Amino acid sequence: MAIIEVKDLVKEFVVVRKKTGLGNAIRSLVLPDKKIVRGVDGLSFNIEQGDIVGYIGPNGAGKSTTIKMLTGILYPTAGSIRVCGLSPHKERKAVVRQLGVVFGQRTQLYWDLRLGETFELLKRIYKIEDKRFKATLDMLNDVLRIQDFIDTPVRQLSLGQRMRGDLAASMIHDPTVLFLDEPTIGLDADAKHAIRGFIQTMNRERRMTVVLTTHDLDDVEQLCSRLLVVNHGRIVEDGPLDSIVGKLAPHRLLVIELSEDVQAPEHARAKIVRQDGLKVWYQFDKAAISASELIADLSGMLPIRDLSVQEPDIEDAIREVYRTTG
Ligand SMILES: Nc1ncnc2c1ncn2[C@@H]1O[C@H](COP(=O)(O)OP(=O)(O)OP(=O)(O)O)[C@@H](O)[C@H]1O
Numbered sequence: 551m552a553i554i555e556v557k558d559l560v561k562e563f564v565v566v567r568k569k570t571g572l573g574n575a576i577r578s579l580v581l582p583d584k585k586i587v588r589g590v591d592g593l594s595f596n597i598e599q600g601d602i603v604g605y606i607g608p609n610g611a612g613k614s615t616t617i618k619m620l621t622g623i624l625y626p627t628a629g630s631i632r633v634c635g636l637s638p639h640k641e642r643k644a645v646v647r648q649l650g651v652v653f654g655q656r657t658q659l660y661w662d663l664r665l666g667e668t669f670e671l672l673k674r675i676y677k678i679e680d681k682r683f684k685a686t687l688d689m690l691n692d693v694l695r696i697q698d699f700i701d702t703p704v705r706q707l708s709l710g711q712r713m714r715g716d717l718a719a720s721m722i723h724d725p726t727v728l729f730l731d732e733p734t735i736g737l738d739a740d741a742k743h744a745i746r747g748f749i750q751t752m753n754r755e756r757r758m759t760v761v762l763t764t765h766d767l768d769d770v771e772q773l774c775s776r777l778l779v780v781n782h783g784r785i786v787e788d789g790p791l792d793s794i795v796g797k798l799a800p801h802r803l804l805v806i807e808l809s810e811d812v813q814a815p816e817h818a819r820a821k822i823v824r825q826d827g828l829k830v831w832y833q834f835d836k837a838a839i840s841a842s843e844l845i846a847d848l849s850g851m852l853p854i855r856d857l858s859v860q861e862p863d864i865e866d867a868i869r870e871v872y873r874t875t876g
Contacts, residue, residue, distance in 0.1 A: 551635070552596035553727060553759050554620065559629035561590040561615050561783075589615035592781030593629070597727070602753055602760040604774035604791075612783040613763045620761070621651050634726055647676065650720030651777050654732035657716055659704040666700040666717045669722055676706065676723040683722070687815050690718040693748050708740030717748055727759045746772055802859055804832040804844055809855040820844055828855075 553635040559576055567583040590612045605613055619631060622638030628772070634648040646769070650848055652658070659668050660843050673683045691697045694714045699707060707715060713733065720728065734742045750773065754757040763772060770777065770791065777794050779787035787794050803818065808828045816822065820834040830852075834844055841859045848854070 553599040553631040554595075554597040554635060554760075554761070555630075556596070556616075556741065557594050557630045559593040559616070559619065559631060560588065560591055561612075561619060561624060562627045563587045564588055564740050573632060573865060575588050587635055588783055590619070590626075593780070593783070593785060593789065595778055595785060596705075599759050600753065600757040602749065602762065602773050602775050604770045605763045606765075606777060607780035607786075608771065611780045613780060614705065614731065614785075616764065616780070617761070619653075621649055622646065624627070641756055647723060648726045650725040650728040652728070652730050652733055654713065654719045654730070654735040657712055659712065659715055659719060660865075663709070664701050664703050665696065665718075666721060668704065668715075669700075672719060672722045678723060682724075685831055686724060686791060690699060690721055693751050694718050694744065696873045700735065710737050710744070713745060714720065714748075717745065721752070723799055724756075725758075727761070730760065730762045730764075732764055732766075733762065734764065740870060742766070742768070790824060800835045800837060801833050802836055802841065804834060805850075805860060806830045806832065806848065806852065806854055806856050807856040809853040811854065815848075817844065817850050819846060830836055867873045 552792050562692075564585070565585050566578070566587055566785040569578060569583065591615060593612075605616065607613055615624065619626050620633055620638060625639045633645055636645045636648070638645045656686065659665065660671070660760075663671070668682075669687065671680075677827070678686075694717060696714055696718050699711050699715070702711075704712065704715065713805065728749075733744055733749075737745065746769065749760055749762075753760055758775075762769065774791060776789065777787065777791055778785055779794065787797065803823070806814070806829070811828060812830075814822055814825055814830040817832065817834075819839040820832040822830060823833045824831040832844065832848070834841075845857065
């Protein structure tokens with residue numbers, strides 16, 4: 551059984567359109583001009599236990615709205631959700647015990663408490679027994695190195711320390727699923743490395759399922775076994791990184807260095823995208839022609855001194871996801 555099951559999920563928001571001018575403002579009070587915005591528009595997907603899934607897409611695609619519904623913060627307009635066999639909005643208390651949630655852009659720690667006091671508070675909220683609490687803290691300290699600043703008030707922590715504190719807090723009750731919304735945003739390379747290491751360790755050692763929204767390409771590349779790409783509230787791609795890169799950036803480049811300055815010939819299944827002195831760049835789709843076929847064809851027509859095949863760039867492919875507007 552999948553640990554997260556989402557079927558035909560829809561979330562609509564009612565937005566009141568504001569008009570300028572006093573007359574219009576008064577009219578709006580009596581008869582507001584309402585518009586329905588579909589933040590999520592018929593999502594269906596399952597996530598298996600132990601997966602690390604990147605939930606990615608351009609701004610306004612519906613990522614946060616989905617995460618809020620999966621964690622019981624928002625009520626869906628239609629469709630169904632099961633997380634650990636529970637309905638997040640109907641069985642919120644029970645579901646919250648199974649979930650860890652971290653929003654990179656805002657802390658869930660208590661600003662005026664020391665980090666350790668926050669953990670104590672969470673211990674009481676979740677009714678965690680002493681022995682288990684201590685064991686979890688020791689484990690979290692091993693992975694996140696929180697001991698150095700556990701007695702520091704949260705407001706004095708650096709961003710990287712605060713994020714490690716937030717992650718530790720989300721794990722105190724030993725959840726089954728971890729939702730991370732931009733967990734590495736604004737962090738330096740060391741802190742990012744620590745956070746990624748933590749996610750990998752929790753996934754490997756505790757079979758923790760992780761759903762991660764991120765704009766960081768290294769997060770995607772280093773962590774995610776599967777990507778769900780969302781746009782306009784719908785899933786537009788679902789699969790491992792490689793296959794999505796293949797779909798979004800199907801083109802490869804054959805770069806040929808000529809031994810003589812000749813005009814490079816056109817090819818029916820490859821396009822010349824650049825010629826600079828003795829170098830020519832042919833772009834081709836590997837589904838239409840293989841690199842070896844193209845090389846064989848061209849070597850009969852051109853004086854070739856050297857050549858190389860350039861694979862598509864993961865960064866370009868994922869950037870394409872974030873650039874997409876259509
Ligand atoms: N409370 C709200 N009221 C009205 N519209 C909303 C509300 N929350 C989200 N929306 C709209 O729903 C759509 C999806 O928004 P959402 O915040 O889920 O996108 P996102 O993928 O998380 O974007 P980002 O990457 O910018 O955080 C957007 O059109 C947004 O304007």
